[in-house]
Amino acid sequence: MANEVSPLEEPAFMRAVLDLVIPPRADGVLPGAGALGLGGEVAEQLRADTSDGPGVAAGLAAVQASARARDAEGFTALSAVAQLAVLQSQLPEHPALIPGLIRYVYVAYYQHPTVLGGLEQPARAPFPEGFDVEETDPALLALLESRRIRAPED
Amino acid sequence: MSHEPVGVLIIGAGASGGAFAWSIEDLGMSVLCLEQGPWVKQSDLPTNGMDWEARGLGQYAPDPNVRQLPADYPVNSSESAITPVMYNAVGGSTILWAAHFPRLRPRDFTVRTDDGVAADWPIRYETLEPFFARNDQMMGVSGLAGDPAYPYHEPPLPPLPLGRGGNRIARGFESLGWHWWPSDSAIISRAYEGREPCINLGACVSGCTQGAKASTDITYWPVAQRKGVQIRTGCRVQQITLDEDGLADGVLYFDEDGALQEQKAEIVVVACNGIGTPRLLLNSRSDRFPDGLANSSGLVGKNLMFHPVGHVAGIFDEPLDGRAGPDGCALWSHEFMPSDPSRGFVRGYQFQIGRSDGPASTALVGGAQGPVAWGKEHHASFARIFNHTASIGIMAEDLPEETNSVTLDPELTDSNGIPAPKITYTVSENSRKMLAHGLEKAEQVIRAAGASDVVVGPHVRVAGWHLLGTARMGTDPQTSVVNEWGRAHDVKNLFVIDGSVFVTAGAVNPTSTIQAIALYVADSMKRNVERLLD
Numbered sequence: 086m087a088n089e090v091s092p093l094e095e096p097a098f099m100r101a102v103l104d105l106v107i108p109p110r111a112d113g114v115l116p117g118a119g120a121l122g123l124g125g126e127v128a129e130q131l132r133a134d135t136s137d138g139p140g141v142a143a144g145l146a147a148v149q150a151s152a153r154a155r156d157a158e159g160f161t162a163l164s165a166v167a168q169l170a171v172l173q174s175q176l177p178e179h180p181a182l183i184p185g186l187i188r189y190v191y192v193a194y195y196q197h198p199t200v201l202g203g204l205e206q207p208a209r210a211p212f213p214e215g216f217d218v219e220e221t222d223p224a225l226l227a228l229l230e231s232r233r234i235r236a237p238e239d
Numbered sequence: 240m241s242h243e244p245v246g247v248l249i250i251g252a253g254a255s256g257g258a259f260a261w262s263i264e265d266l267g268m269s270v271l272c273l274e275q276g277p278w279v280k281q282s283d284l285p286t287n288g289m290d291w292e293a294r295g296l297g298q299y300a301p302d303p304n305v306r307q308l309p310a311d312y313p314v315n316s317s318e319s320a321i322t323p324v325m326y327n328a329v330g331g332s333t334i335l336w337a338a339h340f341p342r343l344r345p346r347d348f349t350v351r352t353d354d355g356v357a358a359d360w361p362i363r364y365e366t367l368e369p370f371f372a373r374n375d376q377m378m379g380v381s382g383l384a385g386d387p388a389y390p391y392h393e394p395p396l397p398p399l400p401l402g403r404g405g406n407r408i409a410r411g412f413e414s415l416g417w418h419w420w421p422s423d424s425a426i427i428s429r430a431y432e433g434r435e436p437c438i439n440l441g442a443c444v445s446g447c448t449q450g451a452k453a454s455t456d457i458t459y460w461p462v463a464q465r466k467g468v469q470i471r472t473g474c475r476v477q478q479i480t481l482d483e484d485g486l487a488d489g490v491l492y493f494d495e496d497g498a499l500q501e502q503k504a505e506i507v508v509v510a511c512n513g514i515g516t517p518r519l520l521l522n523s524r525s526d527r528f529p530d531g532l533a534n535s536s537g538l539v540g541k542n543l544m545f546h547p548v549g550h551v552a553g554i555f556d557e558p559l560d561g562r563a564g565p566d567g568c569a570l571w572s573h574e575f576m577p578s579d580p581s582r583g584f585v586r587g588y589q590f591q592i593g594r595s596d597g598p599a600s601t602a603l604v605g606g607a608q609g610p611v612a613w614g615k616e617h618h619a620s621f622a623r624i625f626n627h628t629a630s631i632g633i634m635a636e637d638l639p640e641e642t643n644s645v646t647l648d649p650e651l652t653d654s655n656g657i658p659a660p661k662i663t664y665t666v667s668e669n670s671r672k673m674l675a676h677g678l679e680k681a682e683q684v685i686r687a688a689g690a691s692d693v694v695v696g697p698h699v700r701v702a703g704w705h706l707l708g709t710a711r712m713g714t715d716p717q718t719s720v721v722n723e724w725g726r727a728h729d730v731k732n733l734f735v736i737d738g739s740v741f742v743t744a745g746a747v748n749p750t751s752t753i754q755a756i757a758l759y760v761a762d763s764m765k766r767n768v769e770r771l772l773d
Contacts, residue, residue, distance in 0.1 A: 107617050192603070201598070210286060229383065236393065
């Protein structure tokens with residue numbers, strides 16, 4: 086096992102796992118997180134996270150090992166249903182796997198221009214354009230006007 | 240760099256330090272502020288980039304233990320039910336706050352007299368009233384005059400828009416006949432004093448790129464500097480030093496290169512927040528003050544108050560504003576602020592209405608229910624709440640208890656080797672009952688507003704924005720640390736001006752009151768300069 090490659094270094098494995106975490110939306114507008122190409126970015130962040138990263142890496146290694154017990158080619162050789170079963174089978178032993186993973190997957194996914202476009206959100210930084218917000222309902226302000234206290238000199 | 244002695248030395252350039260520096264310069268003495276953090280460039284703030292949510296959760300996270308920037312010191316909160324948050328820079332936590340700007344009410348100063356618990360303040364609302372008004376002008380406050388929950392006051396700018404979610408929730412309050420009012424916010428709704436108005440970026444709590452949200456680095460400090468106040472950044476004070484008469488005569492501090500420096504001063508003013516201030520006083524031990532400086536009462540670090548927070552999110556069928564708009568608050572309700580013994584607890588709580596999150600935070604936080612589901616349910620779970628929630632925060636009045644405290648951690652230190660603070664804090668039974676009541680009432684409002692579903696977060700852990708009570712003011716040196724104008728009972732040229740001096744917490748965000756106190760202390764010093772050391 087000394088030469089075992091970390092699952093974080095296996096792009097195909099990361100892509101498959103991420104597609105389980107966020108699969109493509111049924112209407113096809115939103116891709117899966119793996120298909121979006123986020124595996125490398127997420128792996129890099131996990132490597133840099135000395136607190137939660139090792140736990141996630143250990144969990145992913147257990148997933149890969151379990152997959153190889155079923156098929157020597159490993160996780161990517163399994164069907165999607167089998168992949169999900171393998172992943173879920175490791176969660177009791179590795180409870181930090183999903184929380185540690187989604188912390189990075191969700192953020193990377195939901196700030197990706199493709200996803201923002203699919204959500205009909207502007208794919209831009211908030212500044213400098215900003216956003217419009219609905220004004221206060223004049224009927225509500227009229228109600229407050231009748232209740233407001235007045236300045237002493239009024 | 241000049242290390243000539245100065246007249247007034249301020250430690251900390253945040254909400255209180257900035258206000259105090261601007262005012263005290265009129266005294267005619269030289270004024271220097273030492274700040275452990277840097278100046279923050281608005282162009283560096285997260286909403287300049289596509290990755291604004293990631294940076295808001297990391298480099299600009301409110302918890303210093305998550306951020307771990309060079310300016311930060313670690314805080315051991317392993318024995319605290321609430322995680323304290325803060326920011327260390329010129330501007331302090333006003334860089335990352337939501338700028339919700341209520342002030343304490345008159346009856347918040349007379350808790351002992353009115354309700355038989357805690358203690359009365361040695362000052363009254365009326366004492367601070369002119370300083371509230373001056374501070375509103377300096378910070379740039381938007382709001383609607385005439386809220387019957389307060390004595391009349393007039394914010395200098397018109398209120399911010401409620402937005403779809405705020406309008407919805409306001410109608411909920413209306414249908415129940417409960418008090419509500421557009422918030423006072425330290426966010427400018429119109430161009431003001433050279434600052435451009437709010438453009439609804441959202442993400443106020445990771446810094447305002449527009450500069451519409453008040454932070455003292457862009458409000459008080461530029462004016463104070465023009466008046467002649469000096470500020471030295473990257474300087475972390477290790478201890479306050481004493482002369483042979485027991486008066487403060489300066490500080491020892493580490494500069495940004497890690498070298499220990501000495502700065503002498505005639506007057507020392509501590510403005511390091513309700514955790515940083517007791518930490519510094521406890522670290523300033525001497526033969527004369529073996530238990531920490533100005534601590535003959537034993538109360539330095541005791542009576543820590545946070546404001547426990549609960550959260551109720553309503554899920555609405557129609558889309559709301561999402562993350563757009565000031566994210567701290569659109570409106571408040573003081574319906575359950577006054578004490579009512581029939582409820583089973585003393586004192587009360589504030590409702591604070593907020594907007595919702597950006598897409599990444601929505602996925603991670605899920606309204607109040609935790610991360611949205613992963614796997615095949617993910618998209619449906621996300622779509623149900625994204626841009627479809629509005630929320631009510633319940634902010635409970637925390638009563639002072641000596642067991643809730645800031646002490647020095649026996650092992651943990653900052654990057655300069657200075658002992659770090661340790662927080663010991665339990666949510667009291669009174670606060671728990673208050674939160675339970677508030678959650679129930681908030682759900683009523685949310686449902687009356689038309690929510691199709693409700694998600695309840697009974698206890699928000701990362702909610703320690705308000706750091707109060709750990710060097711409280713009073714007239715009796717046995718039961719307080721500083722007197723009625725912020726001067727330490729034990730050291731007559733040492734002042735505390737931040738949230739540490741709060742006697743009770745009220746149930747509102749404290750920054751308006753903290754800054755009014757800082758201005759009041761400065762004014763008291765100027766008026767009493769001839770007998771300052773009597």
